[in-house]
Amino acid sequence: DVKxxxxxxxxxxxxxxxxxxECVQDMDHENMFWYRQDPGLGLRLIYFSYDVKMKEKGDxxxxxxxxxxxxxxxxxxxxxxxxxxxxxxxxxxxGSGIRVEQFFGPGTRLTVL
Amino acid sequence: AQTVTQSQPEMSVQEAxxxxxxxxxxxxxxxxxxFWYKQPPSRQMILVIxxxxxxxxxxxxxxxxxxxxxxxxxxxxxxxxxxxGDTAMYFCAFMKHKKVVGSQGNLIFGKGxxxxxxx
Numbered sequence: 359d360v361k362x363x364x365x366x367x368x369x370x371x372x373x374x375x376x377x378x379x380e381c382v383q384d385m386d387h388e389n390m391f392w393y394r395q396d397p398g399l400g401l402r403l404i405y406f407s408y409d410v411k412m413k414e415k416g417d418x419x420x421x422x423x424x425x426x427x428x429x430x431x432x433x434x435x436x437x438x439x440x441x442x443x444x445x446x447x448x449x450x451x452x453g454s455g456i457r458v459e460q461f462f463g464p465g466t467r468l469t470v471l
Numbered sequence: 472a473q474t475v476t477q478s479q480p481e482m483s484v485q486e487a488x489x490x491x492x493x494x495x496x497x498x499x500x501x502x503x504x505x506f507w508y509k510q511p512p513s514r515q516m517i518l519v520i521x522x523x524x525x526x527x528x529x530x531x532x533x534x535x536x537x538x539x540x541x542x543x544x545x546x547x548x549x550x551x552x553x554x555x556g557d558t559a560m561y562f563c564a565f566m567k568h569k570k571v572v573g574s575q576g577n578l579i580f581g582k583g584x585x586x587x588x589x590x
Contacts, residue, residue, distance in 0.1 A: 389576050398480075400562060400582040416577070448516065452576045458504050458523075458566065460578055462516035 361385070362451055362463035370469045377436040379466050381449030387461075388454045390432035394418065395446040395465070404447075407432055408454075439470045473498045475565050477581035484553045485589055491538075492548045492584050494563030500524075502568035505539065505546045506578070511559040519561070522546065524568075553588045560585050 365380035381390065389408050393401040403416030405424040413424050421443060425433045432451075436443055446467050450460040474497045484490035496505070507519040522530045522539050529537050534551045550557055563581040 391577070393580075398582060400580040401578070402580075403577055406577060450516075450578075458576070459506075459518050459521065460576065462508075464515050 362449060362461050364449055364463040364466050366466050367464060368467050371439050372471055373440060375439050377439050379434040379447055381432045381463055382430055383451035387451040389452045391450040392424065392434045393448045395448055401448060441470050444468060444470045473565050473579050475563055475579050475581040477563050477584050479584045481585045483587040483589055486553055486555060488553055489549060489551045490553055492561055494546045494581055496544050496546065496565050500567050504566045506564040507548045508562045508564060509559045555588050555590060558586060558588045
């Protein structure tokens, strides 16, 4: 079974801090994604990556950056956390073969005070 | 741009009954995938069912089935014999068919329907 793990389930940070959210998948998937989930808004794509060192902006990239130095790891970075970035962050991965399905991690609930 | 609309923010159903969740989408694409994902309370998002747009036959997975109406751009989920474990947020999602590197597999989600199964 595909396993997608995220470094923390809950995280509390202060305004202005630099925050790193880590995601690791164990299925050699080429594609990895970061979403933000807010009540009443569903999931919105922040960034995605289709290969090592490759990244593309999603729908809401402002205030975020990403890093993909290794195939299995995709990091989301909040350069200077703000209270409006308090949210649930979900990572997902997907292969490039015939099985079209994104596999999700358990999520990180980030609170910025 | 593609959009996905789930018009029912919350629904409830009695155990063992059948419930249908609605989803409509807007796209100019001809080839695409549609999904229903389930997110139980405090648990991981998992795929319930997938439909390829080029397939006319509606997908089924055990108690879960879809009614895919391509011309109407409608993709509803029917849950038969509802169980307490079906209580969850359900998200409808759209993905364009993969074409070129760099446009791989972005999901566009609806806002979700919170389903409660009552004993």
